[in-house]
Amino acid sequence: MTDQHWKNRDVISIHDFSREDIETVLHEAAGIVPNPDLLRGRVMASLFFEPSTRTQLSFASACERLVGQVIGFSSGEVSSKAKGETLADTIRMVEGYSDVIVVRHPLEGSARLAADTADIPVINAGDGANQHPTQTLLDLFTMEKFSGKIDGLSVGMVGDLRYGRTVHSLATALTRFKRIKLRLISPPTLRMPPSVLRELEGKIEYAEQEELDLTGLDVVYVTRIQKERFPDIEEYEKVKGTYVINAEVAQQLSPTAIILHPLPRVDEIHPEVDALPQAKYFEQAKAGIPVRMALLKLLLLGEDR
Amino acid sequence: MAELKVSKVKRGTVIDHIRAGMAPAVLRILGIDRGFSDVVVVAMNVKSSQLGSKDIVKVENQILDEETLKKISIIAPQATINIVKEFEIVEKRGVSLPKELRGILKCPNRNCITNAAEKVESFFVCKQENPIEFRCHYCEELVEAERAELIL
Ligand SMILES: [Zn+2]
Numbered sequence: 001m002t003d004q005h006w007k008n009r010d011v012i013s014i015h016d017f018s019r020e021d022i023e024t025v026l027h028e029a030a031g032i033v034p035n036p037d038l039l040r041g042r043v044m045a046s047l048f049f050e051p052s053t054r055t056q057l058s059f060a061s062a063c064e065r066l067v068g069q070v071i072g073f074s075s076g077e078v079s080s081k082a083k084g085e086t087l088a089d090t091i092r093m094v095e096g097y098s099d100v101i102v103v104r105h106p107l108e109g110s111a112r113l114a115a116d117t118a119d120i121p122v123i124n125a126g127d128g129a130n131q132h133p134t135q136t137l138l139d140l141f142t143m144e145k146f147s148g149k150i151d152g153l154s155v156g157m158v159g160d161l162r163y164g165r166t167v168h169s170l171a172t173a174l175t176r177f178k179r180i181k182l183r184l185i186s187p188p189t190l191r192m193p194p195s196v197l198r199e200l201e202g203k204i205e206y207a208e209q210e211e212l213d214l215t216g217l218d219v220v221y222v223t224r225i226q227k228e229r230f231p232d233i234e235e236y237e238k239v240k241g242t243y244v245i246n247a248e249v250a251q252q253l254s255p256t257a258i259i260l261h262p263l264p265r266v267d268e269i270h271p272e273v274d275a276l277p278q279a280k281y282f283e284q285a286k287a288g289i290p291v292r293m294a295l296l297k298l299l300l301l302g303e304d305r
Numbered sequence: 306m307a308e309l310k311v312s313k314v315k316r317g318t319v320i321d322h323i324r325a326g327m328a329p330a331v332l333r334i335l336g337i338d339r340g341f342s343d344v345v346v347v348a349m350n351v352k353s354s355q356l357g358s359k360d361i362v363k364v365e366n367q368i369l370d371e372e373t374l375k376k377i378s379i380i381a382p383q384a385t386i387n388i389v390k391e392f393e394i395v396e397k398r399g400v401s402l403p404k405e406l407r408g409i410l411k412c413p414n415r416n417c418i419t420n421a422a423e424k425v426e427s428f429f430v431c432k433q434e435n436p437i438e439f440r441c442h443y444c445e446e447l448v449e450a451e452r453a454e455l456i457l
Pocket residue numbers: 109412413414417418419441442443444445446
């Protein structure tokens with residue numbers, strides 16, 4: 001049964017993931033090693049309708065470590081779009097050339113459309129401001145790896161909680177776990193949207209605050225505050241300076257706490273923090289490889305293999 | 306206040322128990338505007354024991370199809386539909402909220418694939434009943450039924 005559950009499945013939204021699903025991926029990812037036989041002869045199509053070098057390379061690396069082949073394009077090289085071909089038609093064509101499709105597209109809902117169109121599994125590598133489920137899974141993987149568990153963690157989210165898709169999805173995912181405490185630290189204009197807060201209701205104990213107080217947190221998840229979100233540049237400069245993690249701020253944290261960031265960072269984490277034992281954001285980026293390897297394996301081969 | 310008298314319909318449909326203020330939206334769903342020639346009677350903010358106050362729409366010669374009933378159920382889930390023949394109600398029914406809506410709601414997210422050149426039919430799934438809320442199958446945007454824009 002579990003085999004059927006994963007083989008050929010799509011990975012589009014964290015909303016589709018139960019706790020058991022998340023645990024299966026994390027468990028697979030923890031045990032996966034490069035294997036020359038696992039995906040030999042399989043082809044992953046990597047369709048990037050907007051550029052994201054980091055995500056694209058991470059998927060390609062994951063696939064090649066299992067000796068699968070990678071075909072595809074990144075925007076700029078896209079010809080079908082210029083010719084006015086619909087996404088659905090592009091997917092139908094690519095389906096004939098590959099065993100799994102990874103798609104990144106600037107429009108929200110594009111990945112779901114791709115999944116509905118294709119019979120082969122589709123992985124969402126980011127659909128506009130909506131979802132980027134493999135990012136959430138690698139965030140969880142990193143938390144479990146360095147904190148030893150996810151249940152019971154006190155998680156702080158810092159920065160732009162309004163527009164940041166990674167924090168929305170991570171908050172949703174955390175509702176699948178037990179006794180999570182969430183501290184939402186942001187300027188008033190960039191608070192977590194009500195639709196996300198409602199998902200937390202009754203499942204997660206959360207508190208919203210402006211002050212950058214990290215004491216007692218097990219995990220600090222930092223996001224970038226973007227200039228475009230502010231009509232007033234002075235307001236931006238003021239806010240930006242308020243939510244910076246430097247060595248002094250990091251002193252509020254216990255030695256076992258971890259600092260995460262979806263990267264790329266700009267000024268929100270000072271480089272002097274990089275050398276601290278709590279700085280785990282580069283480890284987090286690395287976690288993209290085993291998590292994506294695990295997903296490719298699960299979708300193409302199923303769970304028990 | 307004097308009891309409200311609304312002329313009786315000989316043959317047609319009476320949509321009762323529409324939440325107060327929603328009658329104009331019901332008219333839009335029914336496609337009633339300047340070119341419409343049958344008799345239409347609209348009563349708004351009528352006292353109601355169930356709803357406090359309600360709207361009523363009576364339309365002569367109209368029998369509503371399933372699609373139209375679905376649309377009405379989204380904005381007026383308590384509505385009752387009375388089919389009238391020779392001044393008598395011959396059939397009385399409620400509307401039921403559909404679990405899924407295809408091609409009926411417009412996604413409010415402008416960056417949604419259903420609003421792109423792609424020509425994807427909108428698809429919403431009922432997420433919650435009180436208040437009624439739908440989620441876009443594609444972009445996952447949540448839409449409150451009362452604020453939803455209908456594709457007519
Ligand atoms: Zn949508």
